[in-house]
Amino acid sequence: MAEVTGKVDFKVGDDTYQTWYKIIGDLTSGAHPLIVLHGGPGVSHDYMTPLAEIHNKCNIPVVFYDQIGIGKSFFEGVADKPKEFWTIDLFMDELDNLVAHLGVQNGFALVGHSWGGILGAHYASHRHPVGLKHLVITSGTASMALWEQSTRQLLEALPADVRETIERHEKEGTTDSPEYEKMVGIFYEKHVCKSPWPKVMETSFAAMMQHPTVYHTMNGPSEFTITGTLKSWSCLDQIHTITAPTLLTNGVMDEAQDICISPFFQRIPHVKWAQFSQRHMPFLEEEDQARYFQVVADFLTYA
Numbered sequence: 001m002a003e004v005t006g007k008v009d010f011k012v013g014d015d016t017y018q019t020w021y022k023i024i025g026d027l028t029s030g031a032h033p034l035i036v037l038h039g040g041p042g043v044s045h046d047y048m049t050p051l052a053e054i055h056n057k058c059n060i061p062v063v064f065y066d067q068i069g070i071g072k073s074f075f076e077g078v079a080d081k082p083k084e085f086w087t088i089d090l091f092m093d094e095l096d097n098l099v100a101h102l103g104v105q106n107g108f109a110l111v112g113h114s115w116g117g118i119l120g121a122h123y124a125s126h127r128h129p130v131g132l133k134h135l136v137i138t139s140g141t142a143s144m145a146l147w148e149q150s151t152r153q154l155l156e157a158l159p160a161d162v163r164e165t166i167e168r169h170e171k172e173g174t175t176d177s178p179e180y181e182k183m184v185g186i187f188y189e190k191h192v193c194k195s196p197w198p199k200v201m202e203t204s205f206a207a208m209m210q211h212p213t214v215y216h217t218m219n220g221p222s223e224f225t226i227t228g229t230l231k232s233w234s235c236l237d238q239i240h241t242i243t244a245p246t247l248l249t250n251g252v253m254d255e256a257q258d259i260c261i262s263p264f265f266q267r268i269p270h271v272k273w274a275q276f277s278q279r280h281m282p283f284l285e286e287e288d289q290a291r292y293f294q295v296v297a298d299f300l301t302y303a
Contacts (some may be wrong), residue, residue, distance in 0.1 A: 002026055008101040010068060010094050012085075013072045019098055020072035024052045025061030032133050033061035034106040034300065035099070037116030038204070041091070041230075042214030043052040044071030044075035047204040048113060050283045057297040060109075063102065068094055069214040071207050079213045083229055086217045092123050104131065109300055111136035114256070114280065115219075118233065124246075131204065133263070134244045134300050139280050141260035143234035144226050150257040151224045155190055162186050175221040187223070201284060223255065239267040248273040248301045251288065254280050271297065 002025055007018040022045075027033055034054055038045040045064045048205030055062045065075040069081075099105050108131055112120030117140020124135050141147040155163055162183050169180035175277070189195055197205075208215050246268045249257045252275065255277050274295045282288040 002280065004137050008098060010097050012090065012093070012226075013085060017068050017075050018073060018201065019065055019068060019094055021063060021065035021098060021102075023061060023063050025059065025104075027057045027061050027102060027104065029059065029061060029160070031058075031060045032300075033063050033102070033104055034108055034109045034111055035063045035095075035104075036065070037095070037110060037112035037119050038064075038067065039114030039116050040070065040208065040215050041067065041086075041218045042070045042206040042208050042216075043115075045205045046071070046207070047198070047201045047281070048283065050289070051293075051296075053293045054297055054300070057293060058301050060297075060300055063098075065098060067091055067214075070211060071204075074211055078211060081213070084087060085215050086197070086214060086229060088119065088122050088230075088233065091119055092127055095119070095123060096127070096129075099129070105129070106131045107133055109134035109136070109233055111296065112140060113138045117141070118230075118235075121239070121242070122235050123231075124244055126240045128241065128243070130146060130175065132244045134303060135244045136181040136296055136299065137246065137261075137264060138249045138282065139251065139254050139256040140264075141256055142239060142263040144230050144232065145234065146260045146263070147256070148224065148226055150260050151191075151255050152257075153257065153276070155187065155224050158187060158190075170222055170225055184223070187255075190279070191253055193284055194279065198284050201281070211276050211285070222260045236263055239264060240269070242268045243270075245299075246272070246301045247296065247303070249276060249282060249292065250284075251276045251278045251280060251282055253278060256280065270303075 004023045010017045110120045117137040165183045218230045220230040278281040278285040278287040282292040
């Protein structure tokens with residue numbers, strides 16, 4: 001399996017940053033590559049590397065990259081950037097820059113997970129790239145208001161002591177306390193990914209913990225109450241303009257409940273929706289992994 005890594009300069013104003021990427025497969029094969037948009041924002045690409053299986057299944061090149069500010073695309077001075085720097089337009093510009101550098105602007109597919117699904121949906125509905133042939137939104141949301149509603153409903157269903165502890169720490173601004181982290185871990189176990197976490201998942205979250213600026217600035221410290229720059233984000237009024245065939249996925253126990261996904265299904269003209277049995281990470285869950293790869297591979301091949 002051919003593997004190539006590299007970096008591409010990404011110019012923002014007078015400054016130049018670098019986006020790290022890895023290609024699995026051959027971009028000259030004639031197959032439209034699948035570009036992977038990781039979640040967070042600010043969680044490195046590592047946890048999504050099992051999607052290399054898509055290349056194994058149907059010989060489609062798969063491109064991973066770390067978005068600016070995290071993982072191998074971290075840069076000195078990240079923490080000094082004002083919140084106005086971290087916008088969804090920044091990440092769409094970075095994606096455009098990567099697509100152009102790879103020379104695939106006439107034909108590519110996107111798979112976005114969680115925040116990556118938000119980025120993919122916004123990119124498809126606002127930039128309308130002519131080369132976007134397929135879009136996969138895995139456990140994303142059509143608006144952050146719907147995301148908050150989804151996670152709040154799940155929080156309400158947790159044992160009272162867990163819910164009350166989480167709410168108390170959020171109210172007091174002590175979300176960095178071990179007690180809060182322990183209680184949130186119960187939510188993660190039920191709705192994000194079961195423990196023990198795969199090594200690739202640990203690597204990604206360790207990267208976020210080491211450099212939390214992007215996540216804290218855009219999302220905030222909590223999955224339940226969004227306080228960052230994404231708080232008012234929505235693409236509800238633009239969903240209907242997505243022209244690429246689109247695959248939606250989520251899990252029965254996913255923190256991205258159906259309320260997050262259904263607007264995509266109702267408004268995108270060419271759309272399919274596949275639901276899996278587990279949580280937020282179908283490509284990591286042994287019960288869902290094989291079926292997820294098959295559903296995505298079939299969609300990219302035949303849709």
